[in-house]
Amino acid sequence: MQRILNKATALGASYADTRYQRFDDEQITVENKELKSYSARRLSGIGIRTVVNGGVGYASTSDFSQDRLAATLRNAVKAARSVKGQKHAFAETKIKKATVKSPRKIDPDDVPPEEKVSLVLDANKTAWVDTNVKTCLTRLGLTKDSRLFMSTEGARVEVETTLVGLAHSTVAKVNGVMENVNDIGESRCAGFEFIKSQDWNSYTAGVSRLAVEAAGSGTPPPGTYTVVVGPLILGLVLHEAFGHASEGDIVASGESVLQNKLGEKLASDDVTIIDEGIVEGGYFYPFDDEGTEKEKTVIVENGVLKNFLQSRNTAHEIGVKTTGNARAQDFDNLPIVRQTNYYLQPRDATFEEMIEEVDFGIYVRGKGGGGGEVEPGLGTFTFGVGPSKVIRKGELAETVKGVVISGSILETLKTVDAAGKDLKIITSVFGGCGKDGQRATVGFGGPHVRVRKMIVGGR
């Protein structure tokens, strides 16, 4: 890789970096007590970013022969030369040399395939809690992501992250009505010891019971409600509707609803939002894909917008420091500004206090929800949530299903009037966040919060 960097300089690049990656992914799926699929995948290659006359060019390949690497470098330089009229420059960053690994006791590769299969089979079998359960799907995911970053500035950062997890979904049918609870399960940046330490049998049974309960319940009438929001769905909404709008590239392009709003009070006093590289339960992200150390970034403090997330390029354009948020899905992609672990800081309310003061509303829960989508330019968001509870005269009442919440993020955050003292941050080996055609594994979460105005629809 050092040879490529030297050659890039010789070809006229004012800056170049290379990213080598090897990604191993194993997925085991059990459907209805039978192994449905066992697939393993290796992705490996190298990407080269060059800056020539202020233009950025990128090229990548999976072919490590000297010829192809040289051709890939030439492609990157040619692409950079074709970008006319730009003055791409990178804000300064601390040049690091480091090798870091996420905590791991047992390498998933060292566990025999039959042991993995039998664990997933067992978890699936215990999910058949009663005759209302119609379909059960259990998945085990094991990934290992090794990346080496080097630049003409002398950086050399090597990070290896192992992420493992199990997820389950159950379809239940009660009185002819089908309901699917598809849960993202539990994942951790750890080795196979995490998988061994969990009681997956009671986990999958819990998902099934929720599906049965939901199948037998109704949908709330559409309208605007007071809602108490659980950590999972809160984290998702924050990530999608506020987090993306706080990404420096979206801000710099003028697309973000947060543009020109630094220093403004955008949310109630209870809202403090953080993006942090290493947190309990989240995704392990000590360095970004430009070799910058990812530290704790305060986005919103007591309702006031403080910072945006930056890469070296967006930081340069805005005239600030990079926050270590330049991330690439893999060696095929250029790093773009992404969140790492984005969460709402807890406060002092208890869950009971938040519920007590609601005359009529909904306790919105994320488990089994369907994800969501945001129009970033407008801040309009919509999310499918899991089986939830009606709140009536300060108490949790019947279960409701098929709930969709929607709103405009800047208005919604102003109506947050309580945040809990609990904190849960999660990540997932099965999914990730999509932006510009790239996926990234992220962490998200927060405490329970109460929101006074949320549009609720049925699905």
Add this chain to the structure above:
Amino acid sequence: MELADSAVKKALSAGATEAEAYVQRINNVSVTFQDKIENIRTVESTGIGLSVAVGKKTAVYSTSILDEKEIDEAAKKAVKIAKVASEDSRWKHFNKQFGKTSVEGCYDKKLENPDYKEITETLISAVSCMKAFDKRVRPTRSFLFTALENVSVGNSYRESIERKATEVAVYLTTKVEEAGMNSTGAEHQQARTWKEIKFDDLATKAAEKAVKYLKAKVIPSTKMPVIIRNQIFANLLGIFLSGPINADWVQKGRSPMTGKLGKQVASQNVELIDDGTMPGGFSTRPFDDEGHPTQRTPIIEKGVLKNYLYDTYTALQDNVESTGNATKSIGYWTRPQPTPSNLVLKPEKTSLEEIVQQTEKGLYVEQTIGEWLSNPVSGNLNATVTHGFLIENGRETQPVNGVIIAANFHELLMSGIQMIGNDPRSSMGLGAGATVYSPTIKLAELTIAGK
């Protein structure tokens, strides 16, 4: 020997009783731009998905590295995994019907070596059209993507066959801000050849949209007829039908279309075909991802359900022929699933303008988010409208956003389709998998959740 064939051979000598190899080589160029070009990226992406069977036990192993040593290792690993797998009692065999259907309009030689100069000039011209439409319009982050794809598929029954295709897609976004109000406008087009993309027209339309929706607001909850723009209705058709007409869903009892062959599932005016051979179609190809030739398969004729879509595995369960719909829609590293190719809803003669004029009161929906949260099993549709217009007495009066539209899609299909437009366009979304072509549709009463 072709790489796919040598991989199959290696798997057999490693102990597989059957093997199938799918080798993919893609060259992408993608350009990120705003008012200027931001960057140009060029990617050579390769991969092999090696599926093996040991008796009735199966597994898939894949790698992005296409050299002999890596493939030796892949073959051994795949067989090792398959041996610990449990038996699939329904397993018969891999595809034995190989062949190519003749298809047209899917390859543009120009995209073999994309000309960066022409590309950048075309994009800059498009961006200038946005500002020319209205100087308040700001171009925001936009993307261009071209691909040259080469796939070969072979298995232990047949020597590999090869296909080549090109793709080009553009996604343009704009924003207008005025007096504390925000509005966005986006347009998207995907095609197989460079000349089909109307860059300047799309840019002008995106700008027009941003200006048009500047004063959009949430309206009170109500019920009224809804007109859904072609590309958005295409998305909805994809969400609600691609699963239910998939033979795998039907065989597992998950599909609401189970047991409905030969029965009315839609109103008489609905004609839907899965056409893997449509000239220039975004999902057109000579053979599917297990080497089976593609074809035209009628799905709904005069509202009556005619066929489900099959790959080899599901076809062998029902003792029928595969319809050539095996697709690795997630990637080369997965087993293929029956997936629609080009799913085409037949247009009629009414234009969008005429549909609006003939609407006394209704909501025109131009863009939505979150429609994929809908449930294809129950048919419950919901989508949040980001760009909509209230129609009163045949005219667009108030721009609308932030409301949720809801209905049961299967009921709408049966009795809610009031008018079918004459303006087919394809669904959004890049990459492999189904493409749906639909005209604009007017639907009977939907629930609208707002203030």
